[in-house]
Amino acid sequence: MQEYSVKVTLPDGQVMAVTASESDTLEAVADRFKDYYEDDIILGIVNGRLRELNKKIKSDCELSFVTTADRDGRRTYRRSVVLLLQRAIYDVYGSMTQLHVMHSLGEGYYCQLEKAVECADSQQEKYNEDTDQGSRENSEKSVTEHDIDRIVCSMYSFVEKDLPITKHSEKTQYAEQLFKEKGLHDKERLLHYRRSSRVNLYELDGVVDYFYGFMAPSTGMLKYFDIVPYESGFVLLFPGAHSRSVEPLVTSNKLFHTLDDSREWSKMLGIGTIGSLNDAIAAGRGQEIMLLQEALMEQKIGNLAAQIASDDKKKFVMIAGPSSSGKTSFANRLSIQLIAKGRKPHPLSLDDYYVDRELCPKHQDGSFDFECLESIDVKLFNEDMNRLLKGEAVDMPSFNFKTGKREYRGRKLVLGPDDILVIEGIHGLNDRLSQLIPPEHKFKIYISALTQLNIDEHNPLSTTDERLIRRIVRDARTRGTNAMETIAMWPSVRKGERENIFPFQEQADVMFNSALVYEIAVLKVYAEPLLFGIERDCPEYLEAKRLLKLLDYFLPMPADGIPNNSLLREFVGGSCFNV
Numbered sequence: 001m002q003e004y005s006v007k008v009t010l011p012d013g014q015v016m017a018v019t020a021s022e023s024d025t026l027e028a029v030a031d032r033f034k035d036y037y038e039d040d041i042i043l044g045i046v047n048g049r050l051r052e053l054n055k056k057i058k059s060d061c062e063l064s065f066v067t068t069a070d071r072d073g074r075r076t077y078r079r080s081v082v083l084l085l086q087r088a089i090y091d092v093y094g095s096m097t098q099l100h101v102m103h104s105l106g107e108g109y110y111c112q113l114e115k116a117v118e119c120a121d122s123q124q125e126k127y128n129e130d131t132d133q134g135s136r137e138n139s140e141k142s143v144t145e146h147d148i149d150r151i152v153c154s155m156y157s158f159v160e161k162d163l164p165i166t167k168h169s170e171k172t173q174y175a176e177q178l179f180k181e182k183g184l185h186d187k188e189r190l191l192h193y194r195r196s197s198r199v200n201l202y203e204l205d206g207v208v209d210y211f212y213g214f215m216a217p218s219t220g221m222l223k224y225f226d227i228v229p230y231e232s233g234f235v236l237l238f239p240g241a242h243s244r245s246v247e248p249l250v251t252s253n254k255l256f257h258t259l260d261d262s263r264e265w266s267k268m269l270g271i272g273t274i275g276s277l278n279d280a281i282a283a284g285r286g287q288e289i290m291l292l293q294e295a296l297m298e299q300k301i302g303n304l305a306a307q308i309a310s311d312d313k314k315k316f317v318m319i320a321g322p323s324s325s326g327k328t329s330f331a332n333r334l335s336i337q338l339i340a341k342g343r344k345p346h347p348l349s350l351d352d353y354y355v356d357r358e359l360c361p362k363h364q365d366g367s368f369d370f371e372c373l374e375s376i377d378v379k380l381f382n383e384d385m386n387r388l389l390k391g392e393a394v395d396m397p398s399f400n401f402k403t404g405k406r407e408y409r410g411r412k413l414v415l416g417p418d419d420i421l422v423i424e425g426i427h428g429l430n431d432r433l434s435q436l437i438p439p440e441h442k443f444k445i446y447i448s449a450l451t452q453l454n455i456d457e458h459n460p461l462s463t464t465d466e467r468l469i470r471r472i473v474r475d476a477r478t479r480g481t482n483a484m485e486t487i488a489m490w491p492s493v494r495k496g497e498r499e500n501i502f503p504f505q506e507q508a509d510v511m512f513n514s515a516l517v518y519e520i521a522v523l524k525v526y527a528e529p530l531l532f533g534i535e536r537d538c539p540e541y542l543e544a545k546r547l548l549k550l551l552d553y554f555l556p557m558p559a560d561g562i563p564n565n566s567l568l569r570e571f572v573g574g575s576c577f578n579v
Contacts, residue, residue, distance in 0.1 A: 039244070098183065099111060099113060143234050170200075190275040230249070262515070277517065281521060320430075332565075371426060384396070396412070452517060
């Protein structure tokens with residue numbers, strides 16, 4: 001039997017050479033080194049390429065491992081648990097009940113169950129027995145505590161059996177027909193636009209599905225999850241990073257209902273998945289979808305401006321949101337609508353209240369921490385705002401990013417009866433920033449790109465991915481930053497968001513969703529060349545490859561017809577605002 005030399009790089013950087021036979025899988029090699037890792041190994045990286053653990057060793061190679069604490073590992077674990085959930089639902093209800101993974105919620109996915117239109121008589125009998133309902137209507141199925149207990153018990157039974165998750169390479173046309181017969185029409189439409197002649201399907205104990213990305217080798221790895229009822233469905237909870245336990249669900253009611261409202265937009269447009277968007281583009285309806293989406297957003301901004309303008313006490317509109325949410329364009333569009341409602345808005349960036357560079361806190365590595373609250377002169381901000389409330393004239397500061405100093409350039413401001421400040425910055429929702437401003441004078445808005453699109457029934461589209469693609473395109477255009485640099489800094493950006501923005505989102509008076517249903521189809525044209533520019537030997541290559549696969553699902557749309565006041569213009573260029 002052929003033997004191969006495998007150089008394994010461990011978490012501390014140590015490299016160990018081992019011998020593996022041609023019959024050994026990556027999982028067999030991983031088992032030798034599992035004690036070196038705090039978390040479970042779920043993927044391998046062979047000569048710089050991600051590989052599933054059931055892949056066999058075929059040559060001398062360099063090998064490292066990905067755990068469930070790593071970004072790619074967490075994604076793999078989550079989609080594997082979704083397949084496990086799907087198998088359990090079939091076990092409990094039969095295949096006539098379909099799972100719909102709607103969107104992320106906290107450390108989990110919000111899901112719903114739906115009864116299929118038609119089913120076999122035996123399956124109908126099973127459904128009648130289990131639920132005391134015999135309707136064949138296509139309707140949402142409410143989920144009870146009893147339902148959840150049965151589903152969870154079934155899932156753990158499959159975990160204990162340690163069943164294999166098997167990958168099959170099939171012709172795309174065959175897979176498309178398979179999902180059509182199963183009534184999974186979103187998957188059918190998604191595959192209809194795949195340019196590749198073959199796709200990878202995954203099978204768990206007779207249940208076959210298509211997923212965006214890699215899977216765990218078997219159910220025995222999927223020990224940590226929970227399901228809790230929520231609204232008309234339930235939340236499938238996952239462990240957090242560096243954890244083998246699942247934390248209780250932290251409810252985000254405002255966020256949930258904002259996402260739910262966005263779903264209603266999708267229904268109005270007839271666009272809920274990538275496949276349905278591609279259908280519209282292929283039918284020549286791209287411009288129509290674009291204009292309808294922009295009209296809906298303009299209407300929403302107008303309604304928001306009317307709500308603010310109706311209260312004369314509101315003097316400070318505080319806008320905050322994560323990176324690449326379109327905060328600047330939104331603030332400009334809101335200001336225009338406020339003018340139309342009889343108010344006089346004045347834009348203000350919290351960046352102008354940065355402390356001088358030498359006073360800015362630093363990270364452990366010595367770099368400046370511009371995202372912590374202590375980087376803002378909170379005392380001066382509150383003093384200035386209260387003086388404005390009293391009707392005093394205030395000399396407004398401007399921060400010089402070249403010198404790292406605060407400057408005064410003669411920009412005087414007085415707030416009259418109709419004047420209102422539109423304040424944009426990452427700490428806008430944190431009451432510690434505006435602690436001396438009476439609450440009745442503040443109106444707080446949380447803005448984020450919360451995509452209403454799904455890849456298909458079982459694969460949600462990450463809102464984080466949408467924002468990252470936005471930022472890659474914008475950074476290349478406005479800052480001369482290549483895609484590799486943007487991807488490299490993204491984990492740090494996300495860390496800042498988790499610490500300084502997300503904890504305060506539920507404190508907002510209003511949540512605004514800046515995602516545009518058509519935008520990735522437009523961004524695809526700009527992002528793909530930037531991502532292809534990342535070399536294979538770069539650490540960011542794996543992430544670039546994953547994003548390229550995502551973009552490959554979309555038919556492209558030209559940017560020509562996008563209105564010049566669109567939030568998307570902030571990223572692709574051509575905005576009428578100074579962004």
